[in-house]
Amino acid sequence: MCAPPLVQGRALTKRFGTYIAVDQIDFKVERGEAFGFLGPNGAGKTSTMRMIGCVSPVSGGELSVLGMDPALQGPAIRSRLGVVPQEDNLDTELTVWDNMAIYGRYFGLPRSVIRERAQELLDFVQLGDRRQDRVDPLSGGMKRRLTIARALVNQPELLLLDEPTTGLDPQARHLVWERLYQLKLQGVTLVLTTHYMDEAEQLCDRLVIMDRARIVAEGSPRELIQLHSTREVVELRFATAEERRDALPLLNGSGERVEMLPDRILVYTGDGDGTAELVARDGLRPASVLVRRSTLEDVFLILTGRTLED
Amino acid sequence: MTESLADLASAVPRGRILPVGPSRRRSVHVIERNALAYRRMWYVFLTGFFEPLLYLLSIGVGVGALVGRLPGPGGRLVTYEAFVAPGLLAAAAMNGSVFDTTFNFFVKYKYAGTYDAMLATPLGVGDVAHGEVGWALLRGTVYAAAFLLTMAALGLVASPWGVLAVPAAVLIGYGFAGLGLAATTWMRSFVDFDFVNLALVPLFLFSATFFPLSRYPNGVAWGVRLTPLYQGVNLERSLVLGDIRWTLLVPAVYLGALGWGGVRVASSRLARLLQP
Amino acid sequence: MAVAPPMLRVLEREAIVFRKLWRGSAFSSFVTPVMFLAAIGLGLGGLVERRTGHVAGVGYLAFVAPGLLAASAMQTAAGSSLWPVMAGTKWIRTYHAVVATPLSAADLYGGTVLWVGVRATAAASAFLAVAVLLGGVPSPWGILAVPAATLGALAFAAPLAAYAATQDTDLTFPVIMRLGIVPLFLFSGTFFPISQLPSWLRPVSVASPLWHAIELCRQATTGTPRWAAATGHTAVLIACVAAGWRWGTRTFARRLTP
Ligand SMILES: Nc1ncnc2c1ncn2[C@@H]1O[C@H](COP(=O)(O)OP(=O)(O)O)[C@@H](O)[C@H]1O
Ligand SMILES: [Mg+2]
Numbered sequence: 001m002c003a004p005p006l007v008q009g010r011a012l013t014k015r016f017g018t019y020i021a022v023d024q025i026d027f028k029v030e031r032g033e034a035f036g037f038l039g040p041n042g043a044g045k046t047s048t049m050r051m052i053g054c055v056s057p058v059s060g061g062e063l064s065v066l067g068m069d070p071a072l073q074g075p076a077i078r079s080r081l082g083v084v085p086q087e088d089n090l091d092t093e094l095t096v097w098d099n100m101a102i103y104g105r106y107f108g109l110p111r112s113v114i115r116e117r118a119q120e121l122l123d124f125v126q127l128g129d130r131r132q133d134r135v136d137p138l139s140g141g142m143k144r145r146l147t148i149a150r151a152l153v154n155q156p157e158l159l160l161l162d163e164p165t166t167g168l169d170p171q172a173r174h175l176v177w178e179r180l181y182q183l184k185l186q187g188v189t190l191v192l193t194t195h196y197m198d199e200a201e202q203l204c205d206r207l208v209i210m211d212r213a214r215i216v217a218e219g220s221p222r223e224l225i226q227l228h229s230t231r232e233v234v235e236l237r238f239a240t241a242e243e244r245r246d247a248l249p250l251l252n253g254s255g256e257r258v259e260m261l262p263d264r265i266l267v268y269t270g271d272g273d274g275t276a277e278l279v280a281r282d283g284l285r286p287a288s289v290l291v292r293r294s295t296l297e298d299v300f301l302i303l304t305g306r307t308l309e310d
Numbered sequence: 311m312t313e314s315l316a317d318l319a320s321a322v323p324r325g326r327i328l329p330v331g332p333s334r335r336r337s338v339h340v341i342e343r344n345a346l347a348y349r350r351m352w353y354v355f356l357t358g359f360f361e362p363l364l365y366l367l368s369i370g371v372g373v374g375a376l377v378g379r380l381p382g383p384g385g386r387l388v389t390y391e392a393f394v395a396p397g398l399l400a401a402a403a404m405n406g407s408v409f410d411t412t413f414n415f416f417v418k419y420k421y422a423g424t425y426d427a428m429l430a431t432p433l434g435v436g437d438v439a440h441g442e443v444g445w446a447l448l449r450g451t452v453y454a455a456a457f458l459l460t461m462a463a464l465g466l467v468a469s470p471w472g473v474l475a476v477p478a479a480v481l482i483g484y485g486f487a488g489l490g491l492a493a494t495t496w497m498r499s500f501v502d503f504d505f506v507n508l509a510l511v512p513l514f515l516f517s518a519t520f521f522p523l524s525r526y527p528n529g530v531a532w533g534v535r536l537t538p539l540y541q542g543v544n545l546e547r548s549l550v551l552g553d554i555r556w557t558l559l560v561p562a563v564y565l566g567a568l569g570w571g572g573v574r575v576a577s578s579r580l581a582r583l584l585q586p
Numbered sequence: 587m588a589v590a591p592p593m594l595r596v597l598e599r600e601a602i603v604f605r606k607l608w609r610g611s612a613f614s615s616f617v618t619p620v621m622f623l624a625a626i627g628l629g630l631g632g633l634v635e636r637r638t639g640h641v642a643g644v645g646y647l648a649f650v651a652p653g654l655l656a657a658s659a660m661q662t663a664a665g666s667s668l669w670p671v672m673a674g675t676k677w678i679r680t681y682h683a684v685v686a687t688p689l690s691a692a693d694l695y696g697g698t699v700l701w702v703g704v705r706a707t708a709a710a711s712a713f714l715a716v717a718v719l720l721g722g723v724p725s726p727w728g729i730l731a732v733p734a735a736t737l738g739a740l741a742f743a744a745p746l747a748a749y750a751a752t753q754d755t756d757l758t759f760p761v762i763m764r765l766g767i768v769p770l771f772l773f774s775g776t777f778f779p780i781s782q783l784p785s786w787l788r789p790v791s792v793a794s795p796l797w798h799a800i801e802l803c804r805q806a807t808t809g810t811p812r813w814a815a816a817t818g819h820t821a822v823l824i825a826c827v828a829a830g831w832r833w834g835t836r837t838f839a840r841r842l843t844p
Contacts, residue, residue, distance in 0.1 A: 016586065055429050055585050075432040083430035089423030093347040102346055105339045106431035154431075351757065357764040368772035369626070372782055376634045376641060390633075504610040511618050515625035525629050 004067055006031050006158055006189055007052055013060035014047045021047040023213035024061060031157075034180075034190040038200045038296060039210030040308050045193035046086055048210075049162045052191065053083050066157065079107055082151030086162040086193075088143045090135045090150070096122070097131040100150055107154040114153065121149040125179060141172025148179065152188075159183065161192040165199060177202050195308050197296035209296075211304045221296055228302050229294040230256050232272035236265045236279065236286040247284050254278050259301055268298070336433050340441020341448060343424075355449070359456050362402035366460075369520060370394045380522065383544070384553035388468070395466045396546035397519035399457050399475060400482055403450050404539050405510065407483035410446035411490030412506050416497055425584055435584060439577045443487045443569070447480050454479035461550070469552025478549055478562075482542035485565035488572020489538070495579040513539040538568055592689045596697025597704070599684070604705075614665060615709035619658035620716050626650055626777060627722060642779050644724065644808050651722030652803035653776035655713055655731055656738045659706045660796050663739040664746055664767045666702050668759045671750035674698075675841050685842045695751075695838040699743045699831070706739030707732060717807070725809025734806060734820075738799025741823045744830025751837040770796045775804075798822045 007029040014022035022044040029035040037045045050056035051063055054070040054077050063070055065077050091099050097118065104114035122128045125145035130138070138146065144164065151159060164180065165173040180203055184190055194200050200207050201221045209217045209224070217224055234255065238244040244265060251258050255269035269275040272291035279289065300308050348355050374390035382388035418424035425438050433441075454476045461467050467475075490506075497503070517539035523531045534540050541561035548558055604611065631646035641649040674681035674694075685691055710732045717723050723731075746762075753759075773783065774796040780788055791797050798819040805811050 053430060055426075057585065075434060078430065079432040081430070085423075085426065085430070087423065089427040091343070091347070091424060091427065092422060093350075094343075098346050102339070102343045103427070103431065105342055106336075106428055106433050108335070108339075108432065151430075354757075354760055357761055360764060361768055364769055364772050368777055369630075372773075372778040373626075373630065373634070375782055376638045376646070376778060377630070378637045380633060501610060504613050507610075507613055508617070511621055515621050516629070520625055521629040521633055525632055 003031055005029055005064075006066060007035075007191065008064050009048075009061065010063075011061035012048070012051065012058065012063050014044065014051060014056065015059040020213050022051070025208075025210070025213075025215045027208055027215065027218070029158075029189065029191055031189055032187055033205045034184050034192070034203050036191075036200045036204035036207035037193040037210050038195070038197065038204075038207050038300070038308075039193075040195050040300075040306070042212075043195075043210040044213045045195075045210055046162055049160055049191070049193055053081060053160055054078050079154065080157050082154065082156035082159040084144075084147050084151050084159070084161040084164060086166070088147050090143060090146060092135050094135065095131070096127060096133050096135060096138075096146060099135060099146065100153060103150045104153045109154065117153055117155075118149075121152050122146075124152075124182075125149040126175075139172070141168050141175065144168060144172070144176055145179065148176070152183075156188070158189045158191065161190065163193055163195070165194075165196070173199075197300070197308060200296055207296075209300055209303065211300070211306075216303045217299065224296060224299050225294050229298045230268040231270050231294060232268075232275075233292055233294055233298055234267040234269060234272050234275050234279065235288075235290040235292065236267065236284070237263065237288045237290075238265075239287045243285075247286070250282055250284060251279070254282070257302070261307065266298070266301070268294070268302075337437040337441035337444060339433065340428065340438055341445045343428075344442075344445045358406060358449075359453055361405075362398045362453075362457055363460060365398050366391070366395055366464075370398070381524075382551045382553070383548045384551070386551070386553075388551060391464070392466045392468065392551065393522075393547070394520060395461045395464075396475065396550040397517075397543045399454060399461070399479055399550075400539060400542040400546040401514050401517075401519050402457060403454060403479040403482040404486045404513065404542065406450050406453055407446045407486045408490045408506065408510060410449065411442060411487045412494045412497075413503060415442055415491060416494050416500075416503070419494070419580075419584070420499075425580075429584060435581045436577045438584075439491060439573055439580060443484065443491065443573055446487045447483050450483035451476060451480055454483075467550055469550065469554075471552050471554055472550045474549045475546055478542070478545050481562060481565045481569075482539075482545075484569035485538050485542070485572075486568075488569035488576070490572075491576035492572040492579070495576055495583060513537060517543050519543055538565060541565060592693040593696040593700065596684065596689060596694050597701050600697065600701040611662075611666070611705065612709075615658060615662035615705065616712050619654045619709075619713050622654050622658075623647075623651060623713075623717060623720065623722065627654075628720065642804075643810070647720065647722040648724055648808060649804075650777060651717040651720075652731055652807040653774075653800050655710055655717070655807075656735050656799040656803045657771045657774070657776045657796060658713065659710055659735040659739040660742050660799070661767060661771065662706055662709055663702050663743040664763065666705065667698065667743040667747035668750045668762065669756060671698065671747050672753065672756050672759070675751055676754065681838075681842055691838040691842040692835040694842070695747065695834045696831075698747055699740060699834065702743035702747075703736055703740050706743075707736045710735040710739075714807075723807045725807060727805075727809045727811065728807040730806040731803040734799060734802035737820070737823045737827070738795060738802070741795040741799065741826035741830070744827045744834060746830075748830050748834030748837045751834070751841045770794050775800050795823055795826045 005028040009025055009027050011024040011026065012022060013020065013024050037048060039045055047056065051058050051070065052065055054065065054074040057071060066080055068077050070077060091102065094102065100118035100122065101114050104118065122131065125148055127142060127146055127149065135143065165176050168176065180190060192203060204221060206220050208215045217228065219227065238247060247265060248260055251265060251267060255267040255275050257268040259266040267275055276289050276291055297308055370391040377390040379387040379389055380393055382393055428438055429435065458467065458472065458475050517534060517537055523534060526534060541564050545558055545561040548554065627647040627650040631650065634641065634646040681694055684694055714723065714728060714732060774791050774794050780791045780797065783791060802816060802819045805816055
């Protein structure tokens with residue numbers, strides 16, 4: 001690939017006073033891909049996104065967005081970005097339509113252009129029939145979709161999505177994912193953050209795993225799982241905490257790796273069914289046994305010793 | 311985008327988003343946004359005009375009947391209505407502008423995330439500050455013009471210089487908009503707005519709005535002279551009653567400086583608050 | 587209308603909330619009227635007395651003091667029965683938590699209105715004390731202006747709280763303040779006798795509860811009781827409270843326990 005990356009951070013750092021929220025991270029986003037920052041709350045995802053969105057000054061290292069420097073060319077960069085922030089900040093004093101219209105005006109678009117695009121975009125996010133509604137009574141999923149439509153009004157080359165589906169119910173999430181997938185097909189570059197491993201797996205071509213202000217791994221979801229985890233995982237739940245504790249020494253050696261969580265034990269193994277049989281033969285009586293494939297959640301656990309959701 | 315060329319011209323120290331100078335073209339969109347929001351609340355907009363008018367009829371005409379004539383600027387005797395009307399015009403300019411730049415601004419800044427949304431677009435913090443001040447002044451202009459027309463209809467505009475009362479009201483609005491915007495950047499919650507009222511009510515009542523400075527002991531009168539609303543009242547009253555002097559430039563410069571300084575302070579503080 | 591103990595528990599809750607917000611409330615219901623008294627009563631009053639001498643038989647300060655007393659009780663009542671009720675039913679929905687306990691919607695309504703009464707009493711007492719110090723209360727009967735102002739406050743709080751519970755947004759509230767409360771404040775005999783009003787406007791003022799409250803307060807502070815008139819004013823105010831109360835117990839129940 002010879003085109004310059006759309007976004008590039010080198011030793012990128014963000015400090016709030018003495019607190020380091022983003023610590024010398026390196027990453028590259030290429031044109032046309034969907035790139036993710038996966039990490040738990042407080043990892044520094046939003047801080048990174050705000051630097052990319054040119055609304056938070058870089059404290060150290062280098063950042064280029066669309067080949068420009070955010071500190072010098074903020075407005076020029078922002079005019080080519082779409083931003084879906086972590087918290088919806090739709091204008092609750094305006095209707096759905098007016099939200100689209102005024103946002104387009106912020107970009108200096110002519111009204112005739114906005115009229116055309118706004119209708120198209122509202123149809124795209126399936127809000128075409130809610131034009132005249134107030135924003136407040138919309139459901140969480142509708143607000144999120146409207147925020148996405150609004151972010152697309154300037155036909156951005158790069159769409160930043162900070163936790164696009166946090167707080168949505170499963171149905172609403174799937175609808176958002178489906179729309180984002182359509183955008184990806186249309187060639188829009190997506191940069192998103194999430195603390196849901198399924199979201200990262202669904203949407204991201206490539207991602208970095210962030211923890212405590214640092215990047216701990218990078219790659220495609222498949223690469224990350226192949227590199228850091230085993231093919232399968234056996235999840236064992238026990239009736240009591242004592243049983244779980246007593247089981248731990250017996251399980252050592254039953255797989256490539258054993259992790260004890262507050263509510264279950266995970267055994268990482270290449271052959272889940274075989275390991276499950278082995279466990280039964282050892283005389284352990286777990287309340288439930290579940291064999292499944294490894295996920296990014298497991299990668300995160302193996303790399304950091306903690307789970308993604310607190 | 312043309313602004314990028316200008317932006318490139320200067321190098322900036324690390325750790326700051328370049329405060330790209332506000333562009334008039336961009337801050338106009340902030341005004342547009344407020345106009346859209348008020349389109350559905352036109353009656354709120356409309357009723358804003360009534361309050362000074364009601365005060366004029368109650369205190370001016372009602373109590374005025376009990377007061378009779380008193381010396382206006384330049385010492386000429388004027389009716390009490392004619393005395394109080396320009397004072398109310400000035401006070402209304404202050405009130406409207408302070409309300410827009412403190413309470414309304416705070417809601418959008420702290421709770422509604424309106425400015426976070428704007429700043430994700432090419433708009434900058436300076437555009438936001440100038441746009442909000444511009445909106446407050448636009449609204450103030452409409453109110454001031456309507457009030458001045460009412461005054462004229464009631465025969466309370468003694469001099470043709472009175473037409474300058476509208477730009478003077480805009481200047482008063484500007485001074486207080488700067489002050490209000492800057493003050494709001496220090497507010498933490500709605501509870502702090504008690505302080506806004508704590509400042510506005512005495513300014514409204516004691517800035518020679520309702521009675522002349524001669525009612526005060528000398529020392530107090532000097533203190534009152536220093537307040538921005540007194541300066542505004544003095545300016546309006548002199549214009550409407552036709553007492554034109556070069557010294558009227560003093561209140562004009564005072565209010566202009568207040569607005570300019572306030573907006574600058576607000577912009578630089580907002581840059582840090584909205585873009586941490 | 588015996589006060590049931592549950593209502594007092596609502597009162598207690600309001601008092602706890604109030605401990606955090608007392609400054610703004612003290613400002614709007616005490617400091618502001620005192621400033622009006624100083625500016626209009628003393629500052630402007632000096633000009634009135636220089637020319638007209640007395641208004642309705644008393645000095646201008648003594649004329650304005652009872653007017654401001656009753657009018658600020660009204661403003662406090664309006665401000666603290668519109669938005670706080672909206673907050674309770676819609677914004678922070680604390681009322682819904684209250685009616686999930688043994689307290690009923692009617693208790694909640696009664697407690698809310700009575701709480702306004704308690705605050706109006708406190709504010710009126712403080713204001714009256716200042717007015718006495720400034721020489722605006724010539725008669726010891728003036729003490730009766732406190733219950734009179736409180737009754738006036740209730741006459742506004744009862745219907746306005748009832749109304750607030752019927753609304754989904756606060757959009758009409760500023761309009762009520764600007765087109766209802768402010769004109770009443772300015773034209774109900776607060777600053778000048780309503781005999782000065784054009785004759786077509788006088789009946790409007792007479793119809794407003796504020797005029798009745800002001801008349802009651804003024805008779806008390808100036809020591810000129812006219813018992814028949816006073817009985818009439820009191821009856822009008824009580825009728826407003828009663829009508830508001832009937833309405834409010836219904837609107838609260840409809841909103842909170844549909
Ligand atoms: N404006 C700020 N001032 C001080 N600390 C902040 C600020 N914004 C974020 N932080 C801190 O930086 C850390 C990273 O936050 P954030 O980037 O929001 O994480 P994430 O989005 O991954 O949950 C958190 O510990 C947060 O408390
Ligand atoms: Mg975040």
